[in-house]
Amino acid sequence: MTVALQTLLDRSIKNMGSGMNSVVKASALEMIKRAYKEGIYAQISAGFRSMEEQAALYGQGRLFYSYRGKNYADLSKPQVTKAKPGQSFHNFGVAIDFFIVSDDGKNAIWTINTKWTRVASIGKELGFKWGGDWTGFKDYPHLEMTGGLSYAQMQLGKKPSLSLKFKDDDDIAVIEPPKKDVDSEVTKEPSKDNGDRTIVSIQKTLNSRYDAGLVVDGINGPKTQTALIKALQTELNKQFNKKLIVDGKWGAKTKAAIVTLEKGAKGNLTWILQAALYTEGYKPGTLDSIFGQATETALAKFQKAKMIAADKKAGKATFAELFAA
The missing domain is CATH 1.10.101.10 (PGBD-like superfamily/PGBD)
Structure with missing residues (x-):
């Protein structure tokens, strides 16, 4: 029996968590829907990740690592990331990971094949950048939508200006970014013309x-x-x-x-x-x-x-x- 689209959407919503950027979340679900129409069954495996969760991932396979006074070193597991807390776009709700599932929805398929690359292409059509296109380390499950902002800018509180690449009833409003490049709330003397x-x-x-x-x-x-x-x-x-x-x-x-x-x-x-x-x-x-x-x-x-x-x-x-x- 073929897995239902709603099942894939429900699982994806749960896995993305509550801290997602609304445009990124809606675009991720649209990607699942479009892939499903082509007979490709994809699911989001990860979305928003707290700083503590990032610390736990970074601590895997390391002898010493603490974050905010807590030890996260865990040699019982292999290293899985080089990103410390605040160095992953997952920490800001603008990145997702996906995978392909079997036709019945019971098994994850991690083979990078034509179905996988097609889902990535759909994601790129919707505004995502794909980790499989990176020139160095390739992260095939990874898609991100950062609006051109860096980790450092997001750490300072800046949020990307994003808009949907497809028609949607939600008509999500997007706060326009400042016309000038300004610092965040740590700025001591902001210009009167800066900011929303x-x-x-x-x-x-x-x-x-x-x-x-x-x-x-x-x-x-x-x-x-x-x-x-x-x-x-x-x-x-x-x-x-x-x-x-x-x-x-x-x-x-x-x-x-x-x-x-x-x-x-x-x-x-x-x-x-x-x-x-x-x-x-x-x-x-x-x-x-x-x-x-x-x-x-x-x-x-x-x-x-x-x-x-x-x-x-x-x-x-x-x-x-x-x-x-």
Whole structure:
């Protein structure tokens, strides 16, 4: 019995994890669909990889290796990568690995044959770069979509400007990159012309309303995301007495404290939702703290892209996708 397309998609979504760039994730699934139409059954084996997971991979086959105070050396396994944490595009959700499966979907096929190269070609048509084209070490399962950014730039919080190479109902909005090459939030004296104007507005509001202490550079980096989580925790404490530690870290207690927002909601929590949607590449309209039609539309598109219930209400699952690392 031939494996169902939905089975391959479900497995791929699970293997990619929750930290994927939405354009990369959608393009990966489109690649699976196109290959399936040609009678080639492909599946994503890996997507987002945390820094700790990268450290564990790098530690394999090494006598000494520690990361953030933890020993990851593991001589019981062979070396599999030369990439330390932050040196793999998997760490930033813009890379995937794939393989071919048997017709019944029960066995992985790692032979590099015409089916394998055809899937890679489909991936390249969708905007990916293939590790099989590298001049040095060839990584045949690997596909990446970096938007021309380097590891160093992504480590500083820069995000690639990506767009879908195929028609899709999600109509994902892409934040335009700065016209000038600028540093991320570590910049001390950013030019007034640098960065995304809406991100600038978000950073200014976080500074004035929550004393975030951000450098206003218009770049959506990790400090801006941390400040948004702190703002969320502050509002949950202030409005609902949730007694959260305001540390800017997304965790089980913060998730449990989330209240559901829906059309008609007004106030600072709605503003935080709008700001978070914008930083993820979805346009909620004016960041006016009013949950109107534009915010509802952006939310529905985000929920659909993240494969969560598109109920147009921002609850625990939605905020988890917006803020979980």
